[in-house]
Amino acid sequence: MTVPLSGVPLADHAAVYGALDQAGFTDVWSSEVAGADAFTPLALAAIWQPGLRLGTAVVPVFTRGPGLLAMSAAALAETAPGRFALGIGASSPVVVGDWNAVPFTEPFRRTRDMLRFLRAALAGETVDQTFDTFAVRRFSLERPPAVPPAIVLAALRPGMLRLAGAEADGVILNWLAAGDVPRALAEVGERRPGFEVVARIFVCPTEDATYARTLGRRLITSYLTVPAYAAFHRWLGRDEVLGPMWKAWADGDRRGALAAVPDEVVDALVLHGSPERVREQVRRYADAGVDVPVLALLPTPELTAGGAEALADLIARLGPHAGEGR
Structure with a gap:
């Protein structure tokens, strides 16, 4: 289920998470547009209903710096070890540019670079690298998670779908019919063991x-x-x-x-x-x-x-x- 639910105050979601667990829902996934941020509803779920798996769908790759995004993901991964998947995506010019005052330029490259940075940082590596769209100087997490989260990539068209298939742990699909799924997955290519398709x-x-x-x-x-x-x-x-x-x-x-x-x-x-x-x-x-x-x-x-x-x-x-x- 996507959380938080519309019309229910975030402070009242303990009952919602309990009902979801009782009904057999396995996962709660948050979105980030102009309501709650992606991490807070999941942090609450991690405490209130520790049996649920958590995911972001998605965190924009432009609206947080690389280090801050790695820190937020690491904190949630530490809170819910083995139960958190970090979904990232390019988002849109409105969310990134109009609402967050960040230039929405080269979304494919920015997403690819953030994916590669996060993979290294969340594994506990020191990142000192110039990527195509940003540079990071000697960043390392003080508290790298014992279980790094899976990183799943929001993708629509062939380029991003292929990137997900090649470098991510899964893909997030959105705004498509059931009959559209095979076409999207054809671009992902052969799915490695553990690769997940989220929609x-x-x-x-x-x-x-x-x-x-x-x-x-x-x-x-x-x-x-x-x-x-x-x-x-x-x-x-x-x-x-x-x-x-x-x-x-x-x-x-x-x-x-x-x-x-x-x-x-x-x-x-x-x-x-x-x-x-x-x-x-x-x-x-x-x-x-x-x-x-x-x-x-x-x-x-x-x-x-x-x-x-x-x-x-x-x-x-x-x-x-x-x-x-x-």
Whole structure:
């Protein structure tokens, strides 16, 4: 599950983590955009529910210096030895440049360089090297983790997917349909032992299809108009079906862009229906080669009306233990 959950204060997540564990969820993965940072929700989970595996999906490679990112990852790896995976990615010009005042330049090289730096630093090495996009002078962690975390790479198109396959311990996929997974993994190449495929999957578990599709369209027009995601979906073959949305958005016609997103695209990228139906759709990702399907839970009318009790029931119905009488 993606954490923290929307609408639940971070201080109240002890109950959320407990419910996730009881329902059979194995992992919690954090994101970092403009809400909580990626590390704090996982540090709390490490203490409150020590059986859960932890992951970041993702930490941008631009918004922290190399040393600070290594320190944050090492601290969490020390707190949860053997249970933490560090997911890194390029992020976007808005997050990096507009919100964090850092130039978003050469994202592929910066990601590659940060991956190589982190690999060495988290292994306890002293790093004294000039990379293509930054230089580090004699940095070594005072407290290198006894168990270095796996480093997984967020990737969309062939270059980054190949980098993940060649140098990372796994890949994180995002904003793709189950049917798109084989194409992405073909670029990753032969998977080494222990290499994991993680995918964030947006789910809106409600049978109110109109509500789910309306929300899905808003998300799609917000995300898939970002140049990197637009290029990704062109590469996946959606130029014809999403072309009208991209044109309307470029023309400043936001309503037209929303209206131009076909139902079939929404249904493929934002899973909706009963919790049981959503679970069935998530299994398609696993069948396609995803090792760790990470749900990103969207608000629903039922959650808004039912509060904490409805959330606990939904987690139980979505989890792997659903139907086992737990």
